[in-house]
Amino acid sequence: MNRTTFLGLGHYVPPKVVTNKDLEKTMDTTDEWIQQRTGICERRYVEEGMGNVEMSYEATQMALQRAGLKIQDIDFIILATLSPEYTFPGTACFLQDKLGVPNIPALDIRQQCTGFIYGLSVADQFIKTGMYKRILLVGTEVHSTGIEFATRGRDVTVLFGDGAAVSILGALPESEKRGVLSTHLHADGRFAKDLWIENPSSRSHPRITHQHIEEGSWYPKMNGRSVFVTAVKKFEEVIDEALDHNKVKKEEVNLFVFHQANLRIVQSVCEKMEIPMEKTFNNIQKYGNTTAASIPLALSEAWEAGRIKKNDLVCLCAFGSGYTWASALIRW
Ligand code: COA
DSSP states (O other): EEEEEEEEEEOOOSSSSEEEEHHTSSOOOOOOHHHHOOOOOOOEEOOOOOHHHHHHHHHHHHHHHHHHGGGGGEEEEEEEEOOOOOSSSOOHHHHHHHHHHHHHHHHEEOOOHHHHHHHHHHHHHHHHSSSSSSSEEEEOOOOTTOOOOOGHHHHHHHHOOOOOOOEEEEEEEEOOOOOEEEEEEOOOGGGGGGGEEOOOOSSSSSSOOOHHHHHHTSSOOEEEHHHHHHHHHHHHHHHHHHHHHTOOOGOOOOOEEEEOHHHHHHHHHHHHTOOGGBBBEEEEHOOOGGGGHHHHHHHHHHHTTTTTTTEEEEEEEEEEEEEEEEEEEEEE
């Protein structure tokens, strides 16, 4: 059996910066409210002509360069997003075309904010068994074209931003004792409607109607309180699960990379678990919640900042719509 290791990290965010002050012009909100409740100062939005495929393409170029690899070295593309470019086919197929590597498999996965860790777990199984050797794992999100710029949607709209990030995964012999040590995946569909988009839906006849548009049911809806409280609880549980499974103490972990949902969630978990905030890496201040892109974007920037070194123990954890939650422990 092989071990899965990270060969290269890359990210891309669109150049258009949207501050909290900019949002004040479109809805009843304030910079102070947003910063106090979430830690977010600004986020990035795509402009026409730029989408998940273009952003992921740019992020892939950065990761390939850092890994010293060519796109032809990749033998599988796994792409996590909750904002696919089209209902079908999956966005991974469009990215594969842009990258110019026909024939290799291209798989889309959902799982929202937990998508990257679900994708990492899927990739890990293929690499461990030797079926694939180098996997491009993508997390990418365009929220800005599907959120409501009006007071009705303010609770959700202020949170989300656009961006893409990738990790190139490869194989190491097990004897190296490095790489992905374990992944832990969970879901609880009883809470599926606490954070969701109702329409367009294949249950609706037809899938999209004028009424859907008028009532705003094509925008995300969220039970913010429930998400917050459950996230804090599940983050704690799933981090403990990863530590216990590997018989590792939290003090031994060099860096915790949380899904960037809300800085207050990270602070609450750290307070409860007695993890110093200095052991976390956060960039939600600049990007908001970029959902499937958030963990690989944080990983890529943490690595750039010298916060991840060879042999460091890194814990990834995520919680999001579904509800879904997950963790991974990596010896870098
Ligand atoms: N600006 C100003 N006021 C806002 C607002 C905004 N952007 N969004 C909501 N409000 C208002 C609410 O309408 C409410 O007003 P009311 O008391 O008159 O009804 C008031 O602020 C308080 O709302 P509440 O929901 O109690 O605030 P909160 O302290 O729970 O914070 C969230 C709201 C959304 C920041 C918080 O619940 C949260 O972060 N939840 C988790 C969200 C998340 O991480 N989602 C992604 C998961 S992956």
